[in-house]
Amino acid sequence: MFLTTLSLSNIRAALQKPLPGLAAQIRFAPREAHRLESLHVPPPATARVAGVLILLYPHEGEWHFPLIKRVEDGLVHSGQVSLPGGSQEPGESLRETALREAWEEIGVTAAEVEVIGQLSTLYIPPSNFLVTPTVGCVERRPDFHGDPREVAELIEVPLRALFDRAVVKREPWILREITVDVPFYHIGSHKVWGATAMILSELSQLLAGEAAPPTNLSEPVEDRND
Helix, strand or coil: CCHHHCCHHHHHHHHCCCCCCHHHHHHHCCCCHHHHHHCCCCCCCCCEEEEEEEEEEEECCEEEEEEEEECCCCCCCCCCEECCEEECCCCCCHHHHHHHHHHHHHCCCHHHCEEEEECCCEEECCCCEEEEEEEEECCCCCCCCCCCCCEEEEEEEEHHHHHCHHHEEEEEEEECCEEEEEEEEEECCEEEEHHHHHHHHHHHHHHCCCCCCCCCCCCCCCCCCC
């Protein structure tokens, strides 16, 4: 199946399949003992619930989705590339949270978006968030308006980038004073890693029809730096 001709019905069908969950997420997890352990145990009762949106839209003859680079505000995920999203408010469903945050952060109204599915929930230890991704689509490229208080840059990503082996990299990084092997998607000048990369990994497996878990759940993505 060519991603440039992937139809909305194909995407809907993929999202009806059993979710690969951890088997897909762990491929892009930083290779740190604490992070890997956190994926195999229930999240703490104190975890804050959040929702993010993967918004698919047609642009230049193929599917795209937006990522945002967050402003440098001193918070846990300051300056990182992420999906639009944030904390759940009282009385909201997680889908409503994702849609509200997309409106607040990138100017896409809920009325524009057709929700077509959800992905597996993922716990993020540094911020103590329990995040559920919602997948939605719109008929045409939105007129994006990033909120300057939260969004430093809006990044439009072709869906095919998730299937390009050349953008999958690994590097040793210093995280919390420890050297950690970090897998990421190198998209343009941006390194998309951590929870965002783990979520996108699950989406790519679903769309590729690779719902079966790999043999070794602890095996990271291949090194593509050479």
